[in-house]
Amino acid sequence: MLDLRQMAALAAIIEEQSFEKAARKLHITQSAVSQRLRQLEERLGQTLVVRSNPIQATRAGQQALKYFRQVSMLQNELMDELSLEQESGFTKVAIGVNADSLETWFLDALTPLMDARKLLLDLKVDDQDQTHHLLRTGEVLGCISASPEAMQGCSCIPLGVMPYRCLASPEYLQRYFPDGVTAEGFSRAPVAEFNNKDELQNRYLDKFFGVAPGDYPRHRIPSSETFFDLILRGYACGMVPDQQSLPMIDAGRAVDMTPGRYLAIPLYWHVWNLKSDLAKELTDQLISAAEAKLDRFEDHPELTHPG
DSSP states (O other), X not given: OOOHHHHHHHHHHHHHTSHHHHHHHHTSOHHXXXXXXXXXXXXXXXXXXXXXXXXXXXXXHHHHHHHHHHHHHHHHHHHHHHOTTOTTOOEXXXXXXXXXXXXXXXXXXXXXXXXXXXXXXXXXXXXXXTTHHHHHTTOOSEEEESOOOOOTTEEEXXXXXXXXXXXXXXXXXXXXXXXXXXXXXXXXXXXXXXXXTOOHHHHHHHHHHOOOGGGSOEEEOOOHHHHHHXXXXXXXXXXXXXXXXHHHHHTTSSEESSTTOOEXXXXXXXXXXXXXXXXXXXXXXXXXXXXXXXXXXXXXXXXXXXX
16 A cells, blocks of 8 residues: 555655645655655655656656545545535646637536535646646546547547637738738738647648648747737737637627638547546536537537547
8 A cells, every 4th residue: 555645745746846845835844755755766666756857757656646646536525525524625626628628618617516616726728639648647637638539547528629710800811811812821921829739720721721830920829818819910810719709700800711611629528437426527517518618529520630
């Protein structure tokens, strides 16, 4: 049986990125933190932490963290059920989510659950093509991902589709594409991308215009709201989901550059196979919200999965 105090020391070191801060979080000395980590590494026969800047968990350390977070969640649920006096206790839940879902529908999905339970959210935001790795390393209980491939020990539940269209302001179109949208025009027309992992613009331009990733100027805007605002101000075009853009299209502030040409991004909820009431309730809430906020799979015959 693993010592949960030693496991907690490992988790605190990784979360706080410092032995000193981990000691303060656990209310013990720094030497005690180091001792607990060393004892755990000896018990498992593996190095669990790379003492670099930033501090990183080794592969064995990631597996140990995954185990600890699963046990901690089940333990918190058990304490909630058995101890009616524990009114001040919160349950911390880590979830991987893409920025556009977080901006449009995800918090609405969690609101009923947060009203019913004392939860602390630890949201880890990444591209929908990338959130899968957060589950693989044990950093999250579940994640929203565009991948339909279920990992071992996890369930994969289809949620719905977010259609992404290449939008621009009327002024942008007049400035860069006065004679119509062409591949040649993109060589001088700025395009917005979310971050270096964002492949939506690349896929759209390659699929419909044969434009390679390095053949157009780009802004990098790591904020869903500011990303869209830059487009509305006329400084870029970019891929925006219908769930965020339709009011602006209806108002005439944004224009679909190529009507009928879009990318249908499917979203799936990946979650550990735990006999946990919290995991089940969270799954039920996400499914319910997705039915109301996302498009149905059958409405989009061609889906764009991670490459």
